Structure formats: C-alpha cells, structure tokens
Amino acid sequence: MKYSVVVVDDHYLLSQAIGGMVQGFEKFDVLYLCKNGQELLDKLKEPNNIPDIVLMDIKMPILNGIETTEIINKEYPNLKVLALSIEEDEYTILKMLRAGARGYLLKDTKKEILEEALTKVIEEGSYYTNNVSKILTDSHENDVRTEIKDRELEFIKLACTEMNYREIADIMCCSYKTVEGYRDSLYRKLGIKNRIGLVLFAIHHNLFTP
Amino acid sequence: MKYSVVVVDDHYLLSQAIGGMVQGFEKFDVLYLCKNGQELLDKLKEPNNIPDIVLMDIKMPILNGIETTEIINKEYPNLKVLALSIEEDEYTILKMLRAGARGYLLKDTKKEILEEALTKVIEEGSYYTNNVSKILTDSHENDVRTEIKDRELEFIKLACTEMNYREIADIMCCSYKTVEGYRDSLYRKLGIKNRIGLVLFAIHHNLFTP
C-alpha cells in the first residue's frame, strides 16, 4: 500500500515535474495536482480526494500556502502538510510552521531529501532540515518583526506606494501627525533612515510584494 | 539516436525534477544538470559535454541566464538555448531572446508544451508561444525602458538604497544638481511622482532586485 501525495504549486510544469519525481518513489503515489490553495480545498471536500500528505508551495495566487495550511489544520487535522518553497526568509518559514506545516523544504534540496522528508512526515509526524531547526531555535530577526503593531503594518504597506503621508492619513482615517508617529517609531525600531529603507525592509520581510 | 539536453537551474530539486521529466520524453536524454551559468560554461569546455540543447533558467546566482546565453551564442553558436523561467515581464523576455534564446517558456506551461518546444527548437531552430510572440510584435512598455540613459540607470540603482541624493552624487562623481537632473528627467519620462515610485518601477522592470 503506497502513501498518496498531492502537489500544490501554481507553476504547472513544476508540479508536473515534481509529481513525476514523487511518483517514482517506491512508497508514494501522486493523487492529483493543484494550482493553488483554493483548488486544493475544493478537491478535499470529496473524501476520496484526501491524501496522506500535501506538498505545498507558499507563493500562490488566490489562496497562498500559509492560509491554506491554516485552514487544513482546522478542518482536516490529520492531513499532513510539507512545505516546499523557494522562500528562505526566516519569518515566512516560521509563519508556515506555525500555520501547521510538518516540515519545510527549500526548492534546492535533493531528490533523496524530498523522499526522506515525505517518509518521515508520514511515519514520524515531522521533518526538519538543519537550517530550519536552526531558525526555530535562534530566530533573532523575527523579534524585530513581531514588534510591529497592526496599525504600523497597515502604514508600511501604504508607505510602499507613491502616496504621500497626507494621503496615507486619509486612507487610514487618522491625522497626518499620527502617520508621522508610526513612521518615526518604525524608523527607530528598524534602524532605518528614510522611506526607501522602509520599502526595502518591507520587501525583504515579505510584508509587501512589489 | 536521442537528443541530449542540459538543464540549468539554481534550485536543484527543480532541475532534478525537470530533468526526470525530460528523460521520460521519447526523443531526449539528459546529459547533466547545472546550478548556474558558470557551472555550465565550465562543463562545456569538454567537447563531450556539449548537448544539443540547453534548458535555461534566468535568475541564477554567479552568472544568470541572460549573460550565459550571450556567451554561449558567441562561443558555441550551434548550441541552442531554450529559456524556462518564471519571469514574465516583457523586458526580461526580450532581453533573453535578444541574447540568443530560441524560445521562452514560462514555468506554468504543460509537459506536452515543453516536449514540443524542445523538439521544435532542435528541428526547426525556434519555438514561440502565443504570449511571447505577442510581446515580440507589440512591446510598448519596452519603449519607455530603452529611453533610459546609462547614467540614469546608474542613478536608479543608487536611488533604490537609503542614500540621499548628496551621497549618490558623491558615488556617481558628479554634482548634486546633476543627480537632481537625472531624477527629474526620469520622473517626467516614467510618469512617477516620487522616489518610491522610482523604486517600484525599478523592481517591476528588473532594473533592481531587492
């Protein structure tokens, strides 16, 4: 009896290729492929379509891997998710693991590691590569990010546009001075000097995708 | 006699998976895999290592796909390159085709298209998907980008940092007023209002990678 696998990746050729690779593994069969999280959730409604494990990309249109994993962990707590992504920033990895992923593989691992990770996740419940466990233990960079308040995060996203602070204040329904307050507090916390620095920070930490 | 293929992609699992897929094609054999352009060029020095076609990613460390393709077209003009990338902005596609790629596939095509493209490139010399040929004919957005002078491009890259214009002037070895001139001319040409707009433009057009 083989374990069933579903591959979720918006780049179809890649999910086909990875699906083909998994199909070649001794203990695994590919059940089907999905192009995004929504497609997967729709499929799962049919009980026959529930696999043993989902191999999930993160950046996807409509419903991304993190949101999808959260939903899966609520609705199908026995369904295991293994993340497979190119995103290597600590915060994304942490978010994915907190969402309930049982492991996190980068797309430049090897075939053998993928096979081992799939096996370990199914048989032991989880699989962590060295770099991922290191991030789990000493995640310093994360500190600075959790310090960002909700309202500040809202501001950051608007600061990554051509709007000036007065226009941002209008959208956030607060005064110009309040917006200046968010900015000043962020500049201090993040050690940046100007709005360009803020945009770069937002991009590097996946708060904003250009 | 099968055609030989080399896959160049920095994400090793993906090149393995795509290599496996290609290996399954009737008329093709995978010769070897590479993690970047430099690795490929090193390999090609050995005549036995020259394949019939190279399947090349674009974004790679050390030597990217565009630079690599340019070199290949000079040194090995008979070696065909087929681009396979997730980059879908017009300028990157154009640059890759001008560098000498015989076709450009997005990573969300299908297995059958990949097989067809490989075959057509080898047997007929080129393969263009609909979207790519459309870009080749009516590329308007490109106009604005070719209007950017060398010195302005240099400025753009520096504007995508936390430096202020005085510091940028120092690095560019010109006066503060000259830098302001570059900025003003770019703002007019690109229809943007402030430096954030310039950074976003640079990112969207791959002039700057955060």
Next chain:
DNA sequence: CATATACTGGGGGAAACCCCCTAATCTTTA
C-alpha cells in the same frame, strides 16, 4: 557647418519628509 540632443551644472521656492518633544485616551495586565 549648423542644429539637435545628451550630459553636465546652478538658483530658488514650495512641499514633503524627518525628528525631537509632549499628552490625552483606552486597553491590557500585574
């Protein structure tokens, strides 16, 4: 040769941005 058209610089003023300060609410937590 004359006429564009970069490329380079400069003046000046208005607007935006940056950075320090204070302080009133309101919620959370010890």
Next chain:
DNA sequence: TAAAGATTAGGGGGTTTCCCCCAGTATATG
C-alpha cells in the same frame, strides 16, 4: 486598582525632496 503600553494627535524646526527655471560643453546628425 495601579502600572504599562497601544493609539491617537499636536508643536516646532531642520533637512531633503521636488519642480520649475536657466546655460555651457560635447557629440552626433542632417
């Protein structure tokens, strides 16, 4: 209940950016 902190908002002033104006030189281009 008192302390801590989040959220809001304002004063004041220095710096930077933005957006006009102008003009010399150098290099093509007709």
